[in-house]
Amino acid sequence: MIAELLRELSNHDERVEERKSALQQLIKLTKEDTVGLWEEHFKTILLMLLETMGDREAAIRALSLRALREILRNQPARFKSYAELTIMKILEAHKDVQKEVVRAAEETCSTAANSLQAEQCVRVLCPIVQTAEYPINLAAIKMLTKVVEMMDKDLLSPLLDGIMPGLLQGYDNQESSVRKASVFALVALHTVLGDELKPHLSSLTGSKMKLLNLYIKRAEGGSASAAS
Incomplete structure (x- = not known):
């Protein structure tokens, strides 16, 4: 057959x-x-x-x-x-x-x-997020976000140095969809890691940080109302 x-x-x-x-x-x-x-x-x-x-x-x-x-x-x-x-x-x-x-x-x-396997996915996706052209970089960021959402802090934390450069670069991309996807990925990281993410965001401009915080608060509000 x-x-x-x-x-x-x-x-x-x-x-x-x-x-x-x-x-x-x-x-x-x-x-x-x-x-x-x-x-x-x-x-x-x-x-x-x-x-x-x-x-x-x-x-x-x-x-x-x-x-x-x-x-x-x-x-x-x-x-x-x-x-x-x-x-x-x-x-x-x-x-x-x-x-x-x-x-x-x-x-x-x-x-x-x-x-x-989540860790393997992250290791494969990080260089693609950093080097691929649109729309492959967008697809990679979205997939990375889904993987991050399912990881726990202990597994995710050691991978952060590999993850962040591509997302910070994506937040600066000329394609608005890539910028937005990068923000959502950063929000997903914050949901898992909390304040541990802060030092990795020091290179963001004031306006970018403000926007990210807005999305983080929105995500926290959403999860709080879902839990109540």
């Missing part, structure tokens, strides 16, 4: 309907408890999907991302050796000209943030 699916998926840029069907079958398989399948074929399936994400057909690209999302959800531990490659490919898909592919990339990013 899986050998047939892989053979079909290897017809890059051809047999569109057949490959759509193969991807849909693969998505079904990911939801079944087929341990033997993943033991034997995980690497082959993953590399095939990452390659198929570059297909000419937008529908195939989107389905590849959806299949990857299901594998991330159901087989997260198997990605340990492939986290960097997987994250990079998902982020690159945010550059796609087709909305359905970008939407699938955003959903897959969100699942990756929940499924992959």
Whole structure:
């Protein structure tokens, strides 16, 4: 069964309907408890999907991302050796000209943030946040924010020196969406770390600090009302 699916998926840029069907079958398989399948074929399936994400057909690209999302959800531990490659490919898909592919990339990013090991995610994302162009940097900051929100103080604190340069740089970006995402990421850090974050914000101008404090207060107000 899986050998047939892989053979079909290897017809890059051809047999569109057949490959759509193969991807849909693969998505079904990911939801079944087929341990033997993943033991034997995980690497082959993953590399095939990452390659198929570059297909000419937008529908195939989107389905590849959806299949990857299901594998991330159901087989997260198997990605340990492939986290960097997987994250990079998902982020690159945010550059796609087709909305359905970008939407699938955003959903897959969100699942990756929940499924992959948090510390590993942070280490992969920090250099991307610092060096990537828009919209990849934006997607990386949003994913980083989701990861940070799920971390505890003890795990997050030692990673702060690696996280901050990219976010401070992002807060200065010419793209308003990148600036806003950077502020939300800083708010997420503050929610976990509290005053421990303050020394890392000393380079911010008065107006930037004021805006950040406004968002922090808003977040604290939101969590306080949610708790009451």
